[in-house]
Amino acid sequence: MTLDPIARFRRFSRAVTSEVGALDHSFLGRGRPLGSARVLNAIGHGRGDIAAIRDYLGLDSGLMSRLLRGLEEEHLIETRPDAADARRRVVALTGKGRAEFAAYEALSNNRAEALLARHPRPEALLDAMDLVASALGRDRFTFETVDPRSDAARHGLARYYVELDRRFDGGFEVGRSADPDAMDMIAPRGSFIVVMSDGLPIGCVGLKGTDKGYAEIKRLWIAPSARGLGLARRLMDAAEAAARQLGIATLRLDTNKALTEAIALYRKTGWTEIDRFNDDPYPDFFFEKRL
């Protein structure tokens, strides 16, 4: 009988292998070998640096060259030397190439759409997929400083507010709290950092500058699918590093009693509890850390 964890894992593995295989096969339907199709798709997804594509697809430089020549002969791509370093070449899609790329995208998208559409609980399926993708891709998280008004940041914040509303006694309305001004979370006053996993923002934290001799940590959030991976701590480290670089010596934060994991993290990482320092209605705990 095959019910132990490893058997379940491998059942999953078989299921996705055949799904992946089927997609590869459908890609061949456009009459181009898979290698060329993969290069075309890498270029279409914005990888313009030949070395980056080679690295991403794990190709030999000779093979890569030949695949590029093939795509060039089909008039799907154009290469030219890099302006900054003429040894390198950059590559971009032609109009014809963009059309071909769009056709490949449509194949992938249709597959995804069909599978989601026929599932009774697409949200649950997507949550499961996020969890698996974060688990498989955990070596590939990137920390990026972004504008708090960017899409990635807004996505994180929106999820964060939803979660607060769910967890706080009596819910949470962002309007009743002191919503930080975006300019306070952009250098040189502050910073806003997101963790990305292959294009999906799965966590964020804000460093909000004030004129009171300290900066505040705000909006620490990790997607449910990525919890327990130590990302919150790494985000906090990144925020502290940003603060040091901006010459900020003292950090403060406030938090609600419902956010127990966060409170435990603060206590473990050198924060000390202090008296209430604002009149925001939501927080129950107040912390300070000197850098």
Added chain:
Amino acid sequence: MTLDPIARFRRFSRAVTSEVGALDHSFLGRGRPLGSARVLNAIGHGRGDIAAIRDYLGLDSGLMSRLLRGLEEEHLIETRPDAADARRRVVALTGKGRAEFAAYEALSNNRAEALLARHPRPEALLDAMDLVASALGRDRFTFETVDPRSDAARHGLARYYVELDRRFDGGFEVGRSADPDAMDMIAPRGSFIVVMSDGLPIGCVGLKGTDKGYAEIKRLWIAPSARGLGLARRLMDAAEAAARQLGIATLRLDTNKALTEAIALYRKTGWTEIDRFNDDPYPDFFFEKRL
């Protein structure tokens, strides 16, 4: 920004593609081309019919033949004509082949184990994987009549009891209920049917024969990862078909008020509510259906 459902799906797809690719690559470490390794693994997993392997792996018959010859030359497999139809050949691992297969299995298992071990919530990860695997494999569910004492059946029943205990007011103890005798759920008195998805039992139902002029439907269960796919209904249909074949004309069942989806299903599929017909402490509703 890439946050719509399709983008999330495709992020998942990329993550598992690179995982699958990495596993393929590790398979090459044993010095055998991937094609041969895949055939060897298919045989090791019990596929002894050449046509079945060819079909499963999508191989041309010529290519398949050559791969088999190669494995035969390595003394990993043995083929002989099928006793029933001498055109067909059946294939089996030799002792050396079993050792080699075990080595491949270890590669897969170690990979699975390592990934599960470093995850903070392996149970949540496995649940997510089950959900995804059921969604991807939904064309490949099989309904099998099994002995209620088999591993597959016992797995389903164990999960069923856990769920009842969670959902019933005051919990559920199997000992307090009239646990059906296994012989009553085996032909010719009754039947026990499981839904399998690629080796994993994800649902079950029992048809329990009695000496009172009717048979009872018992233990209808669907794994959380496979709900909403219409499997409960298909299981009930299968149970009814089994009853007809056994010459049973009347079916009864009892159920608890907490199992709302089941009750809705019974009402929708021709069952009529009747008076209590037993003194089991758990059920609140009683149904009958004439075939």
Added chain:
DNA sequence: CATAACACCTGACTTTAGTCAGATAATTTT
């Protein structure tokens, strides 16, 4: 019982993927 259908095999290919040793030209280092 002839013939069609079937399962598998063999030989003769082609295509794709991948490797490796230079060649070329640009950039960095000493």
Added chain:
DNA sequence: AAAATTATCTGACTAAAGTCAGGTGTTATG
């Protein structure tokens, strides 16, 4: 300014995968 390093390309390979047209022996069918 010479030497070393780097990024890409070309040519000459090999291995693997996949295709296709027969061929052999077996089984099903009219």
